[in-house]
Amino acid sequence: MRNPLSEKIVEIKPSGIRKFFDVVKSIDGAISLGVGEPDFDTPWHIRDEGIYSLEKGRTFYTSNSGLRELKVEVCNYLKRRQNIQYEPDDQVLVTVGGSEAIDLALRAMVDPGDEVLIPQPSYVSYEPCAILAGAKPVIIELKEENEFRLTAEEILEHVTDKTKILVLPFPNNPTGAIMEKKDLEAIAKVIEEKDLFVISDEIYSELTYTDKHVSIVEIPGMYERTVLINGFSKSYAMTGWRLGYACGPKDIIAQMTKIHQFAIMCAPTTSQYAAVEALKNGDEDVAMMREQYNQRRRYLVKELRDLGLPCFEPFGAFYIFPCIKEFGMSSDEFATKLLQEEKLAVVPGNAFGNCGEGFIRISYAYSLDDLKKAMERLKRFIDNHR
């Protein structure tokens, strides 16, 4: 029998998080700071609309690009929050989570041999999706001394005449880094000069703790070059609903919609109805959750600094990314020992790229009480190993 598998697929490394997940599962009674999703339930009025849509029998496909009502609300939302104008009929595509949108955007925009710039540490799917799309991923290793922000110089160091796309993952998972307006303006110049396109993954846009999030789309010249990706998972605590969206120039969205149409058909109908309610009446829920995350963030930054673990203050998402190099262990060893000795799960930084080595990701999508218990364990562990 011939080998049934594709070489390209087999060669892609499985997610480092998956590997660690299996280790965590084998430890009984572990407490975790390893989760990349909100601890809040989806607000009840949003769930209620989902249920109501089922009761009314809204159980059919929607149009490929999504319910028109939802696309209109997405446009209203982006206008209201970020003053970005899109047309609901040909500039918005509703997807199965932000993840699908990342995959589609890459597939719609690259040809074999094109290079895609991927800053790391970052979410685990950009690199494999770029490979699946036939592109060559080029990793930019972000630096702690820049608070893991992306600089124009770093782009210039990695750009070649084959570079076509820059993935922009801010606010960032796993570092909690953000890009402020001045940072975006600095890279926008290079993007224009080198004629690049941007896939801007802004799934954590509602979770910034200093100023309101700024999208690269707001920077002059970038609207025409950017696919903006966002979704409902993080801001409205709707991870399991699997709903996101992409907005951008008509011709890109049209090609993304074509792939989506053949591969997915349409995003889940129930989720789309619930999402309409989220965008219409969910602003207060988002504000409430943001306030809670911010309080936990302040608590954790202080605790980690009291423990003497170096970490820059993260201003976005719900992660802190402290450095653990002083212990002379790799991230994997540190996380595994912490799990075995104190039954506390955190994610090794290298799961998000080689340059995450020497760091761990701590999620604060947990109640303050849970965080306190976890910090006691971390303190004991650190005291034992210093």
Next chain:
Amino acid sequence: MVNRDELLRAIDKNSRIGVEELAVILAAPEIEVANELRALEDEGIICGYHTMIDWSKTNIEKVMALIEVKVTPQRGIGFDSIAERIYKYPEVTSVYLMSGGFDLMVMLEGKSLKEVATFVTNKLSPLDTVLSCSTHFILQKYKEHGTILTKKYEDTREIVTP
């Protein structure tokens, strides 16, 4: 500067949280948090720090009732005087002036059904301005002060996710 609204929201669900911790999560100096709490108490905005106890899980018998009271308002003082007459009884835990089909909602806590009944017949109903009482006994508390009493929060998320 302490954000007063955020401070109130932070202690609304957890009155035991200390000044030190409040200072951290609100990013304000401890002294300011302490002063603000004092001010809120002085202004009567913070009226107390109570413990929420689900008595039904203890051996202590408690009967709780909700009484709808219709009264005749009095010239000049409206409902205040009759409300005061009622809230002075220690067994009364809350009194609200209501819109709609009745005037005062009185919450009552007693040791037994008989005790509540006695209070209604001997003390509440005979009051001059009380026109009628309709007593409802509370059978089960599902949720109080935003907290679900019948179920514990369970984290059903996968233990590690990207």
